[in-house]
Amino acid sequence: MLLQIIINGILKGGLYALMALGMSLIWGVMNIINIAHGAFIMLGAYCTYWFFSLVGLDPFVSLFISIIFMFIIGYGIQRYLINFVIRATIFITLILAFGIEIFINNLALVMWTADVRKVQVPYGASNFSIGSLVTIPYVRLSAFLIALIIAGIFYFILNKTRLGRSIRATSQDLDAARLVGVDVAKTYAVTFGLGVGAAGAAGTLWAILFPINPMMGGILTLKSFVVVIIGGLGSMFGPIIGGLTLGVVEALGSNWFGTTYENFIGFTILVLVLIFLPKGILGKSE
């Protein structure tokens, strides 16, 4: 029983990790706290929903479309909007992100109404069991694995490619990067695009597992914060650790104190981590 709870926590944690991956990349590289993060997850979810309802495209296929589509949106928003305020104080970028969030959420509301939608895939409920101890739903396992894969891809991009070197250079010293010829505007835009693309992927998986509506983003943004803080900035595997931790702690806490305490536990952990372990579990000094 306890084992099942922990496994559930781990699997949900994988989804949390994927959600937070994008936010961590953007925060770590550009020092932007993307308040609109949840809105992008929502867009990814709806992208999958519409491909599924209108064309019958399987979510694991439209995952790629989600990612590419959201990358383009993210790139555009960074390049042609956020780049204009990026050297201002943190309130300014925050308020801009908030304005973007309001805009996207309400655009979705206007276009798609407040009705709750669900992507009903035929294999949604199927699972496999390990003995009589634990049952693991396939979809949740896939979400977990996809989270690891995308984290791995980000790690590869950041550490083994030229693009990654530009991103890391820009995050360490904007002016120095510029001096050595990095196109910083483009680099920031690509980074934001990657982060939002990851959010899109998370949205796709969320849509398979849970019902969606235009306002779903808010709480997801908050949970992503918790995951990023617990795991620590500076490493692509921070969100993985953070997500798993949050997932397991929420699962255990819900079991002991009741599900209504789930959020309380998560946010209390956030505050405690900030006070006692501000760099998070895997965090590096900035």
Next chain:
Amino acid sequence: MAQKGTATKGVILGILIIAGIAIPFFSGNFIIRFLTNTLMFAVLASAWNIIGGYTGYASFGNVVFLGIGAYVSAVLMEKEGVSLWLALPASGIGASLFAVLIGMPVLRLKGHYFAIATLGVAEAMKALVNNLDITEGNSGIYLPVMNLPVKEQYIFFYFMMMGVLAMTLVVTYIMLKKKLGYGLIAIREDEEAAGSLGVNTTLFKITSFALSGFFSGLAGSLYAFQQGFIKPESVFDVGITVKMIVMAVLGGIGSVMGPLLGAMSIEVISEILTNYFLVAHTLFFGAIVILAIVFTPKGIMDIISGRKKFGLNYLLQNIRDHRI
């Protein structure tokens, strides 16, 4: 020249005050309600300005003080039969005690980390209040009804909220002339230098946070009593925090009247949009926030103060200053 500027400001202030006092007697209930709501946001934005604008610690969780103030009053008035005149200060004091308690660990953090920590605190409190018996958890709590006709009630709350706003602004204004104000701004500008100049930064930051909490708590008490019914989602809503920050920034942080101007502008724009675009008004609101923050990040006060000439060049210069 300086004399003329002060005289003009004095006249404008005088007009605002007289209009503020007279308006409720000539307006319908809807307008009074609207103005009371605006005044409440002005209080919240001005209170935020103390910790966020003057001290430089951008709290993303100030709504927690509104919520605590609301619930302290709700519980005291509904369950213990306490009158508003006791519940109101109790709310203010309760909220500021919470600020001191939570401020001690959290004010050691800087920048983004402080912001996220305060956000976490607010969300945690929302979740906690949602689960406690004494606050009736998720169902919400009713407050006693006032024994006055409707119109008189509206006018009562209008003037009460105006009183709280006046208190907030006067305290802020006086603070700026005294050591506390100088100390807080020094902390904002360069905390390490402030320390070596003899400023007890820990004490001052906590005081700033406590003041911010106190006034927000008072607003929460009035809000709860006027609404008659409160739920955790409404009084601990992160959207309220963001709104008060937008108002403070767009009005002009680091100025006494800025947040009030910001509150008035945002609420009026919001109302106009709702009237013209029933369906998509929030959409346009989001667009306006985006445009305003990109082109006028220093806020209205910067434009009014006349330091730089307003015009297309001013707008473009703001972008040039902050763009990548």
Next chain:
Amino acid sequence: MVILEGKNITKTFGGLTAVSKVNFALNKGEILGLIGPNGAGKTTIVNMISGTYHPTTGQVIFKGINITNYKPYKIGRIGISRTYQIVKPFPGMTVRENVSVGAMFGAQGKNLNSKQSIEKAEEILEFTGLQDMADKRADDLNVASRKRLEIAKALAMGPEVILFDEVMAGLNFVEIDNAVELIQKIRDSGVSILVIEHVMRAIKGVSDRIFVLHHGAKIADGTPDEVLNDDKVIKAYLGRRYKELVQ
């Protein structure tokens, strides 16, 4: 009479020893110079006196009181002020407001209310020659004025000891002479001063005594003539050509 002393002060950061068993003494009314190559540990010493760092071992004694573990604001309040090598003005405040902060919270601050502190700040502005710039924003000032402002802020605190950390860096010859004059004026008003400098001409002209740090340890201590002719100091810092140039 010794007003400030360091006893066997050592500071290690992880595996690195920045300062090693340094003893120094500042006498009341004197100007003590501190010189040495970059990385010798000079600013670290100042940081340990001002409370930014605490010594790993050793003590800092001010007027007989052990202030080794005091917080920075407390050290400012008991009568020790400092300037920063890379100046730290309050950019959004005017020059007058900057100096007022020092007056309000420094050693003499408890005797003054806010209005009196601002008046004291005006006096300090006159003393340091900044009165014409009183209403200018601190970030509108040029380098020399910023250094002057840095000094004024420290002075406004009403200290008995001031620590000057390379106030001459980046100044031209005229500005250096003005700064030397100001430092002497400050000493004449009763303040004891510790000066860190690289500009030899300035330090020679202003110090009563000098002590020299190299790789975190004190290698010489005495009058300017003694120290600047000391072979160890020449080898470590001044170079043989200095002696020839100065002869």
